[in-house]
Amino acid sequence: MKILVINPVGTSRWNETDKKIYQSFASPETEIDVVSLDEGPISIETRKTEAEAIPRIVETALKNHESYDAIIVNCCADPGVDIIRSLIDKPVIGPCESSLAISSTLGKKIGIVTVSKTGIPIFEELVRKLKFEELVVSIRATDLSVPEIEKDRDKTVELLLKECKKSEEEGAEVILLGCTGFAGFAKELEKHLSIPVIDPVGAATKMAETLVSLRLHHSKKRYFS
Numbered sequence: 001m002k003i004l005v006i007n008p009v010g011t012s013r014w015n016e017t018d019k020k021i022y023q024s025f026a027s028p029e030t031e032i033d034v035v036s037l038d039e040g041p042i043s044i045e046t047r048k049t050e051a052e053a054i055p056r057i058v059e060t061a062l063k064n065h066e067s068y069d070a071i072i073v074n075c076c077a078d079p080g081v082d083i084i085r086s087l088i089d090k091p092v093i094g095p096c097e098s099s100l101a102i103s104s105t106l107g108k109k110i111g112i113v114t115v116s117k118t119g120i121p122i123f124e125e126l127v128r129k130l131k132f133e134e135l136v137v138s139i140r141a142t143d144l145s146v147p148e149i150e151k152d153r154d155k156t157v158e159l160l161l162k163e164c165k166k167s168e169e170e171g172a173e174v175i176l177l178g179c180t181g182f183a184g185f186a187k188e189l190e191k192h193l194s195i196p197v198i199d200p201v202g203a204a205t206k207m208a209e210t211l212v213s214l215r216l217h218h219s220k221k222r223y224f225s
Helices: 015-025 047-067 081-087 095-106 117-129 153-169 186-190 200-213
Strands: 002-007 031-036 070-073 110-114 136-141 174-177
Touching: 002 015, 002 047, 002 200, 015 031, 015 200, 047 070, 047 081, 047 117, 070 081, 070 200, 095 110, 095 117, 095 174, 095 200, 110 117, 110 153, 117 136, 136 153, 153 174, 153 186, 174 186
Parallel strands: 002 031, 002 070, 110 136, 110 174
Antiparallel strands: none
C-alpha cells in the first residue's frame, strides 16, 4: 500500500520529518511519501491562507496521485479534501474528519485544541460542515503558530496541557489535537490527563489504511465531478 501525504505549504522543510512521523503510525507494509506545494503559505491558520493553498493542493494531488492508493492532506483544516474526492477515485483523507470519527467512538463529548486563535472560527465551521456540532463541546487554542511548535517542545507541551485541561473542565471526554504539527504529543499529554488524546496524523494514517484495505471509495452521490 502506498499513501501520498500532501503538505499544504510552500516549503519542504518539514517533509522528511513528517514522512518519519507518518511512517511511525503506518503498518510495516505501508509506504509513505510526502510532497509539499511548489509555492504557498508557510502554514494554514487563517481563511486567507486556506484559500491561497486550496487550488495548489488540488493541483498537487492531480499531478502526483497516479501511483498511490490513498491521499492525506496534512492539515487539520482538511483543505481541498472534498474537491479532490470529487476528482480522484481513491480515498482522500482529512486529519480532522478522521480524528472526529475516531473520537466519537471513544467519547460523546469532544474537545479540540488547535494552534492560533485565528483557527477557532475555521474549526467551528468545519465541525458544523462535518455534522459533529452536537459532540464538540470545546474548541481552544494555544496561540502558537505552526512554525513555533518545534522551537521549544517543553513549552509546547505546557501550553497544550493547559488548554487540554480547560477543555476537560468544559466537559470534553476525549481531546482532538487540532494541528498535524502536534503529531507525537498525544501520548505525552495523556500522562497528565484522565481522557484519551487523538493524534491527527495517527488518525489520518489509520483511516487511509482501513479504507484501502476494505476497498472502499467515497460515494459519488456526495462527491461528484
